Amino acid sequence: MAVVSSANSTVMNNVEAVRATLYEAMKNDERTVILGEDVGARGNVFLITKDFIGEFGERRVIDTPIAEASIVGIAVGMAMEGLRPIAEIQFADFIYPSFNQIVGEAAKIRYRSNGEYTCPLVIRTPYGGGVRGALSHSVSIEALFYHVPGLKIVAPSFPDDVKGLLNAAIDDPDPVLFLEHKKTYRLIKGEVPDGHYTIPLGKANVRKAGTQLTVVSYGLYLHWALEAAQRLQEENLSVEVIDLRSIRPMDKTAILNSVEKTRKLLIVHEDNKFGGIGAEISAMVAEEALFSLDSPIRRLCGPDVPSMGYALPLEEEFMSSPAEMADAMRAMVKF
Amino acid sequence: MATTDLRTGSLERHGLSDEQLRDMFRNMLLQRQLDNRGFQLNRQGKVPFALGSEGHEALQAGAAMAFNRGGDILAPYYRDLGLCLGIGLSPFEILLSIFARAEDHNGGRQFPNHYSSKAAGLMSFSSILAAHLPHAVGAAFAIQYRGETGRAVLATCGDGTTSEGEWHESMNFAAVHKLPFVMLVENNEWAISTPLEKQMAQPEIWKRAAGYGMPGRRFNGFDPIETYAAVKEAMDRARAGEGPTLVEGTCYRYLAHSTDDNDLTYRTREAVQERRKDDPVPAFEAVLLEHGIVTPQDVAAMRKDVLHETNEATDAAEALPYPEPTDLYKHVYEGAWEPWQS
Numbered sequence: 001m002a003v004v005s006s007a008n009s010t011v012m013n014n015v016e017a018v019r020a021t022l023y024e025a026m027k028n029d030e031r032t033v034i035l036g037e038d039v040g041a042r043g044n045v046f047l048i049t050k051d052f053i054g055e056f057g058e059r060r061v062i063d064t065p066i067a068e069a070s071i072v073g074i075a076v077g078m079a080m081e082g083l084r085p086i087a088e089i090q091f092a093d094f095i096y097p098s099f100n101q102i103v104g105e106a107a108k109i110r111y112r113s114n115g116e117y118t119c120p121l122v123i124r125t126p127y128g129g130g131v132r133g134a135l136s137h138s139v140s141i142e143a144l145f146y147h148v149p150g151l152k153i154v155a156p157s158f159p160d161d162v163k164g165l166l167n168a169a170i171d172d173p174d175p176v177l178f179l180e181h182k183k184t185y186r187l188i189k190g191e192v193p194d195g196h197y198t199i200p201l202g203k204a205n206v207r208k209a210g211t212q213l214t215v216v217s218y219g220l221y222l223h224w225a226l227e228a229a230q231r232l233q234e235e236n237l238s239v240e241v242i243d244l245r246s247i248r249p250m251d252k253t254a255i256l257n258s259v260e261k262t263r264k265l266l267i268v269h270e271d272n273k274f275g276g277i278g279a280e281i282s283a284m285v286a287e288e289a290l291f292s293l294d295s296p297i298r299r300l301c302g303p304d305v306p307s308m309g310y311a312l313p314l315e316e317e318f319m320s321s322p323a324e325m326a327d328a329m330r331a332m333v334k335f
Numbered sequence: 336m337a338t339t340d341l342r343t344g345s346l347e348r349h350g351l352s353d354e355q356l357r358d359m360f361r362n363m364l365l366q367r368q369l370d371n372r373g374f375q376l377n378r379q380g381k382v383p384f385a386l387g388s389e390g391h392e393a394l395q396a397g398a399a400m401a402f403n404r405g406g407d408i409l410a411p412y413y414r415d416l417g418l419c420l421g422i423g424l425s426p427f428e429i430l431l432s433i434f435a436r437a438e439d440h441n442g443g444r445q446f447p448n449h450y451s452s453k454a455a456g457l458m459s460f461s462s463i464l465a466a467h468l469p470h471a472v473g474a475a476f477a478i479q480y481r482g483e484t485g486r487a488v489l490a491t492c493g494d495g496t497t498s499e500g501e502w503h504e505s506m507n508f509a510a511v512h513k514l515p516f517v518m519l520v521e522n523n524e525w526a527i528s529t530p531l532e533k534q535m536a537q538p539e540i541w542k543r544a545a546g547y548g549m550p551g552r553r554f555n556g557f558d559p560i561e562t563y564a565a566v567k568e569a570m571d572r573a574r575a576g577e578g579p580t581l582v583e584g585t586c587y588r589y590l591a592h593s594t595d596d597n598d599l600t601y602r603t604r605e606a607v608q609e610r611r612k613d614d615p616v617p618a619f620e621a622v623l624l625e626h627g628i629v630t631p632q633d634v635a636a637m638r639k640d641v642l643h644e645t646n647e648a649t650d651a652a653e654a655l656p657y658p659e660p661t662d663l664y665k666h667v668y669e670g671a672w673e674p675w676q677s
Contacts, residue, residue: 033480059480065511070469070504077473080458081408083480085473097500104463105470113451113459114442115666149667149674173669202676252675284675 009191014184017159017192018124019048021166022086024196026056029084032170035062036071036088045090046126046185068094072101072123079121079175080109086170092127092179093136099144106175107150121175122166126182128220128270130319133182134310140219140271140302145177146248146280152201153247155179157222159190161245164199171198179247181219188223204251206258210240212333214258216281217268218244221320225268228325237333247277255281256289263294264332268325273301295335300328346626349564351400353628357637359400359559360623363392363616365641366417369426370590372645373433373447377594381653382433386448386593388416393615394521394584396421397562401570402489408478410458410471410490413448414521414588418491423455426644430652437658442666444658465492465499468518472505475514479576487515487573489566495526497540506581510547513578517569520581521556523588528601544581556584557615587613 005011012020025032034049040063043050053061064071068089075087089095095102102123109119129138146153154169154176156162162180169176207222208229217225222243229239240258244250259265265285267278278299285297300320302308308318348356366388373385388395391414399421402409409422416429428440432450435443440451441459451459458474460467471490478486496502497520509516520540524531531538544551550572554565562584569580587610591598598607623629629637 065504065507067504067507069501070472070508073466073469073501073504074473074476074508077458077470077475078477079473080470081474081477083473083477100463100466101469104461105466108461109459110668111666112441112445112449112461113453114440114444116440116451116453117459118669152668152672202672246676249672249674249676253677 017162031084037090068097072098086122089125092125124178128181130183135307152176168198202249204254207243208241210238213264214262224322227322359396362396387590389589390587393559394556397559398566401567408456408488426648430648436655464496465501468505475516491519494522509579515573516579520583527592541583551581553583556586
């Protein structure tokens, strides 16, 4: 896909989109601080905050001790006391020590204080596999958190969505978990409109229109699903691909509108199948649109093992592929 | 530092006026009365749960006297009735929490004793121990970041909480950034049923301060004046931008952990009775009497007054309604958000 900058946009990859958006937020609001492991002098392990410390200073770009529970917890306290912190968990796999601070604290501050206190906090973290990240640099974590009222979860796939959704997350008065698929960081480029804009949380986007099958996905797999759908297009099979973008809240209307049209639903995600995002989407469609369906709902998801492995076959076996997705789509269209 | 000796009755005021000494004593009486009220209401079947702070009265009355209302922030835990009263919460607000009424700051959502008041500078907290300490540190960072000298965060916890990882993480971060933060440990020797010797091999918690590169000290938490002096010194340091301090007050938990605990399963009545000999409430009363700061008539009037105030607050709060069932759905997010957007 050839992308070129236009008069009103700039071509960026996902890393550059995150970086540009964070930079703008730091420029625009003195209350904004970034805290996390190696975000300062190192400029983040993916260089997302490179040179920020020089421009904004170490009071605003805070290299924390290696202590994830308090990275989030301190950000919660900052947010309760009027700052607009953006906390970074270096890899999503490292978020587990901060689970209570996210689920037990951040998500409940507004609720438990009856609205007296709020927690406007963004927690950014790179997730996902396909990068030889082994057990502890590959996981998807969304299903562990999407059960939790009080949290919002965003997982953009394209650079323009990264910018619009990260801006929305930063502006949001409630805690937002912002998931960045690390394999897409430099792989995916796209045009990003110049200037400030937001994309509302909870709105999906039909990235490819089609008539015979609805595919719902997000993250790296969204790109693979688009690639697979394009292959089917060449076989004159028409697949609609919905980029979920937000995981909590999720866009019911977009999914139902599409399913009413195509009458078939395939959900594709890298996270484990059992209890994953696909389970909730399946249940919703079964409750709301069962009699519109012409075939069983299908989920193509990560296998139910703790993680992909470091050895290449153990990663490849875990990960799906555009070819596997194309096979699943073909089978469903022809059902 | 010269200290009051409650056994001999000597008195070192540390700058406290007669009126402040009487205020601290009244706070201690009020704590005990309100604590007792919670348990009474529980036994009457009017409330499902109560949790007392008996044994912490002096420590909390003294620490609260070192808190600047309108400037400082308090990040307490659930055994801090006296501190919360001392920074400005009213008995009525306490009873609203006990009765879980709609008008309660938490809207009747949280357990009693989990007070919260943004107006009073009292940070909302959960029952998960040490989870509030990073919040306190974050608030201290915000104060320092905005250059608000003269303000500090007073965070508290029991001895049990000092075993949590977030206790360590909070102390460390506060020290690295020299934050306006005071960690006040109320060491009552029990983590529900677990005694100090099973919690830590080195039982003097204040000594850990050296490991973080901050000052630490221990004081007798049965003495409200000594508590005041120790906490004030630490808060003044913090407010002046000189960094955090760890202060440990020794006290004792006279009651079971809560109405849902039977402490006779893990300690004897005799052991508790032995510690009752040091009960800080009558001890401080004796000191004030001996030095003519109160008369027996004053004490009788104070006791009558706090009982009256507690009764009034009880009746007023009890008469108010519960939250509406539909209040369950409020304040999940700002505005109306559903997991499914349409």
